[in-house]
Amino acid sequence: MAFKMKSVNNVLSLHPTSNHNDNVIKLVDMPTDKHWGYIDEHKTIHVNKNIKPHQMAKTIKHEKVHKKQMEEGRLDFNSLRYKWKPGRNAETITIPTDKIDTRRRDLPWEREADHKPANIKNKLKGKLDKAKQKVKEKTGIGSGKDINEYGYANKDWKKMTYTERFKIEMAHEDRRDKPTNKGLGEYLKLKGDPRADEVIKALDPDGVPLKHCTITRNIKRKRK
Numbered sequence: 001m002a003f004k005m006k007s008v009n010n011v012l013s014l015h016p017t018s019n020h021n022d023n024v025i026k027l028v029d030m031p032t033d034k035h036w037g038y039i040d041e042h043k044t045i046h047v048n049k050n051i052k053p054h055q056m057a058k059t060i061k062h063e064k065v066h067k068k069q070m071e072e073g074r075l076d077f078n079s080l081r082y083k084w085k086p087g088r089n090a091e092t093i094t095i096p097t098d099k100i101d102t103r104r105r106d107l108p109w110e111r112e113a114d115h116k117p118a119n120i121k122n123k124l125k126g127k128l129d130k131a132k133q134k135v136k137e138k139t140g141i142g143s144g145k146d147i148n149e150y151g152y153a154n155k156d157w158k159k160m161t162y163t164e165r166f167k168i169e170m171a172h173e174d175r176r177d178k179p180t181n182k183g184l185g186e187y188l189k190l191k192g193d194p195r196a197d198e199v200i201k202a203l204d205p206d207g208v209p210l211k212h213c214t215i216t217r218n219i220k221r222k223r224k
Contacts (some may be wrong), residue, residue: 013045015056020165025060039063041078043070065113083107 009016015025027049029038037047037059047056056081069075076083085092086108102108105114148157150168152187157165 013049015045015060017060037063039066039070041076043067044163066109069109069112082109 006012007016009018013027015027017023018025024043025045025047028046029050030048033050035048035049036055037045039045045060045067047059047063051059065134066075072088074085074088077097079097082095083092084095092142100149104110130211148154150157150172152160152168160168
């Protein structure tokens with residue numbers, strides 16, 4: 001008869017992420033399901049074994065902030081008193097245990113533990129946003145600058161067939177090579193040509209000759 005052996009953590013009632021050195025997380029019974037967990041003075045985390053996995057994960061994350069506070073020397077407690085240092089250079093506050101309700105969420109070390117995961121998440125998001133901004137500045141991707149010389153977004157250009165791209169490229173070449181009269185009057189004026197004023201009057205703002213105008217037909221503008 002085949003049987004599956006239990007893992008060491010299962011036998012010892014430890015959480016799957018627990019180890020036997022510096023991250024001991026015990027799964028234990030608690031008075032009610034409203035009690036999710038706590039950390040003791042030896043930095044061992046105790047979690048209610050009857051709560052849901054996502055609740056366990058949230059509890060462990062919270063208690064690990066307390067563990068970090070203890071490792072930094074900012075939080076220390078036993079059955080008689082709590083010692084709390086708001087900052088590394090701040091003065092240590094000593095509070096008798098019988099003077100406080102350790103379950104209160106507005107205690108300074110609890111407030112910090114409740115907000116620490118969110119602060120870490122916001123910091124990581126800020127770093128990610130900065131990294132994305134650097135990519136935008138260097139490559140133009142995602143900033144509206146990822147447009148090719150034909151006026152199409154690069155991602156849309158890649159989706160086109162060879163024939164579609166060829167037609168666009170040919171049309172673009174035709175427009176670029178097509179001679180224009182735009183600025184012809186100003187050009188002649190700079191050259192001192194006496195016909196400049198007449199040409200300026202004969203062209204519309206885009207350089208298109210007016211219907212009654214014939215003067216531009218015999219004027220050839222040199223290409224740069």
